[in-house]
Amino acid sequence: MSRMSIPANARAPEGLIADMKAMKTGDAAWREGRTWSMVYYGGDAHHDAVMRGSNLFFDDNALNPMAFKSLKKMESQVVQMTASMLNGPESCAGVMTSGGTESILMAVKAARDRARSKKPWIRRPEIVAPETLHVAFDKACHYFGLRARYTAVDQNGQAVVADLEKAIGRNTVLVGASAPQYVTGTVDPIPEIGAIAQRKGIPFHVDACFGGFILPWLERVGVDLPTFDFRVPGVTSMSADVHKYGFAPKGSSVVLYRDMSYLRHQFYVCTDWPGGIYISPSMQGTRSGASIAAAWAALMAMGQDGYVERAREAMQIADRLRAGISSITGLSVRGLPHSTIVTYGSDDEAVSLYAVADQLEASGWSVDRQQNPPTIHMTVNTTNGPIVDEYLGDLRAAVETVRANPALAKEGGAAIYGLMSKVPVKGLVKQSVLKVMEQMYAPGAEDVDLESAAEDDSWTGRLLERYGDQVLDVVDRVRRRLPGRRGR
Numbered sequence: 319m320s321r322m323s324i325p326a327n328a329r330a331p332e333g334l335i336a337d338m339k340a341m342k343t344g345d346a347a348w349r350e351g352r353t354w355s356m357v358y359y360g361g362d363a364h365h366d367a368v369m370r371g372s373n374l375f376f377d378d379n380a381l382n383p384m385a386f387k388s389l390k391k392m393e394s395q396v397v398q399m400t401a402s403m404l405n406g407p408e409s410c411a412g413v414m415t416s417g418g419t420e421s422i423l424m425a426v427k428a429a430r431d432r433a434r435s436k437k438p439w440i441r442r443p444e445i446v447a448p449e450t451l452h453v454a455f456d457k458a459c460h461y462f463g464l465r466a467r468y469t470a471v472d473q474n475g476q477a478v479v480a481d482l483e484k485a486i487g488r489n490t491v492l493v494g495a496s497a498p499q500y501v502t503g504t505v506d507p508i509p510e511i512g513a514i515a516q517r518k519g520i521p522f523h524v525d526a527c528f529g530g531f532i533l534p535w536l537e538r539v540g541v542d543l544p545t546f547d548f549r550v551p552g553v554t555s556m557s558a559d560v561h562k563y564g565f566a567p568k569g570s571s572v573v574l575y576r577d578m579s580y581l582r583h584q585f586y587v588c589t590d591w592p593g594g595i596y597i598s599p600s601m602q603g604t605r606s607g608a609s610i611a612a613a614w615a616a617l618m619a620m621g622q623d624g625y626v627e628r629a630r631e632a633m634q635i636a637d638r639l640r641a642g643i644s645s646i647t648g649l650s651v652r653g654l655p656h657s658t659i660v661t662y663g664s665d666d667e668a669v670s671l672y673a674v675a676d677q678l679e680a681s682g683w684s685v686d687r688q689q690n691p692p693t694i695h696m697t698v699n700t701t702n703g704p705i706v707d708e709y710l711g712d713l714r715a716a717v718e719t720v721r722a723n724p725a726l727a728k729e730g731g732a733a734i735y736g737l738m739s740k741v742p743v744k745g746l747v748k749q750s751v752l753k754v755m756e757q758m759y760a761p762g763a764e765d766v767d768l769e770s771a772a773e774d775d776s777w778t779g780r781l782l783e784r785y786g787d788q789v790l791d792v793v794d795r796v797r798r799r800l801p802g803r804r805g806r
């Protein structure tokens with residue numbers, strides 16, 4: 319293996335930029351609208367303004383707010399604008415983070431530490447939430463030593479409030495719900511959950527990482543939504559990502575609390591480090607000035623009218639997709655149609671959704687596969703507008719191909735995803751996925767080929783080879799008798 323070293327001599331910028339452009343050629347074709355989620359593009363003029371503003375702070379560091387007062391001011395203004403958009407009270411306080419995951423990590427950590435000071439008898443802190451809550455909460459529990467209790471959702475993907483209420487116990491330090499959840503784009507019944515949380519005196523976080531910068535505008539153009547923000551009295555914290563529908567580049571989100579009595583538990587202070595007294599509002603130490611400046615520039619450059627227009631347009635595209643998918647025999651749209659996430663599944667045993675996904679990929683679409691049950695997920699943006707008809711045409715053809723060739727359900731990606739999602743012993747799946755990760759991050763590993771990595775992996779390969787259909791069928795039958803739960 320020849321390991322790469324830093325070039326001995328400086329390279330001229332022209333050459334290295336040319337190399338970098340060449341490296342991009344195999345990446346997701348989001349500009350052509352063939353990718354869902356990942357990139358939220360506010361248009362060329364917006365992009366230019368944000369980049370120019372952000373570049374002014376390219377080298378600056380928000381670690382020390384005394385040194386870069388401009389960044390402190392911009393962060394505070396981004397937080398104020400987000401709080402105002404989400405109808406936070408005047409007391410609403412928060413910080414900017416690097417993204418949705420960090421905002422969620424912070425909300426969970428703050429809830430844990432608040433409980434430590436107010437309910438010191440809690441030894442095993444828990445969060446209670448519908449099973450569709452974003453996996454970042456699971457990660458937070460994993461990192462910070464909490465347990466997650468997940469409760470059922472109904473056929474629309476909305477939290478079953480009675481189940482959630484029953485799951486709240488003496489160890490509950492936080493209730494969580496989504497506006498909307500990622501899986502089907504459904505907004506949980508926030509007012510009902512808020513009333514329970516308030517009655518029981520438990521903090522309630524609404525994850526609006528996805529929806530924070532679009533639901534307010536969808537509501538304004540008349541989309542029928544549950545009240546999802548600080549207008550609900552029981553809501554004590556929220557997360558909203560500027561790097562999604564706020565149209566800022568990656569690296570910015572806001573975590574907000576109803577007042578400082580919650581936020582203070584997020585802060586970290588060390589008073590006896592030889593390097594001096596150290597304070598930190600969030601996970602990071604050094605913080606990118608460019609990200610804060612970009613978020614500020616994005617909000618200013620877009621304005622409420624710009625957000626409303628983009629939200630309206632993205633929703634029209636999502637509605638066209640929903641209507642088109644519903645007209646294809648064998649497929650149906652999941653979740654409530656009140657957001658710009660479009661999720662669909664198959665209702666027909668003769669149409670393996672994972673095989674449909676393989677066909678779409680072969681036609682050059684990027685596909686987000688989900689599990690339990692198998693669905694395909696699309697986050698819709700204005701960039702997807704021009705390709706709606708082409709996508710629906712390819713999808714219709716993919717369904718016909720799969721229906722005519724049942725063997726496709728047992729080949730390629732369909733076989734692997736099918737097996738992974740059906741194996742009831744999740745520990746085995748986890749071991750297998752960890753092995754794939756080890757391959758991805760092995761010294762010198764530069765390319766990623768998940769499917770062949772999974773095929774190479776010993777147990778998946780052996781299981782597929784030896785048992786194939788039988789395993790899937792037996793597991794399927796067992797599964798139908800088990801209550802639905804998030805396996806982890």
Ligand SMILES: Cc1ncc(COP(=O)(O)O)c(C=O)c1O
Pocket residue numbers: 417418419420422452454496498499500525526527528529559
């Ligand atoms: C509802 C929801 N919460 C949290 C996140 C995590 O955000 P990030 O990927 O920025 O960490 C996402 C990402 O898609 C999301 O959709």
